[in-house]
Amino acid sequence: MRHAFGFVLGVLLTPALVYGSAWGYVQAGQSFDGTGQAITDRTRIYGAFALLAAVGLVMGVIIVARWASPLVSLVPAFALLGLSAWFLADPGRALDLPGQVPPAGDLDSGLRMLLGSGVYAMMGFALLMPAWAPRRWGSGRDEDAAGFDF
Structure with missing residues (x-):
């Protein structure tokens, strides 16, 4: 049951990690002027950094959580690595995919x-x-029971 829940959670976390990191990247890029070396929209950049930090925090929890099924991290890992391999094999078709999946716009x-x-x-x-x-x-049930001596 733990692995079934881990699989479902991994499937749900995959688009959250992908879209969260992409949206944070776009918002951060639009909120500063690289040539003038100045932040143009502080509210937007703070929100973008908060979202990127949340994506990093979720990834960190997934990576170090001993209670979580490995499928929680394995499903997004295979999706991200598969997408990256597809990009290396056929960059044109892989880069066309974001235009076919909603939402469109700057996120693409x-x-x-x-x-x-x-x-x-x-x-x-x-x-x-x-x-x-x-x-x-x-x-992990045997390890938990053996680890507590009262």
Whole structure:
């Protein structure tokens, strides 16, 4: 049951991580002037950094949580690594995908930039690491009971 819940949670977290990081990237990029070296919209950049920090926090919790099924991190890892591999094999079709999936607009450029720059591959490899820990695949009930001496 733990792995079924982990699979469903992984499926739900995948678009949240992808869209959250892309939207934060776009909002941060639109809120400063790189040539003038000045922030043009402080409210927007604070919101963008808060969203990017939330994406990083969720990824960190997924990576280090011993109670979570490895499928919570494995599903988004395979999705991100598969998307990155598809980009390397056929960049034109992979970069066309964000235009076919709602919502459209500025978010598409964020999805394309993070995919093309390898950020999604990096996120995928980071999320792949917890699946290699053997204790994440077990139930953990025997370890918890043996660890408490009252």
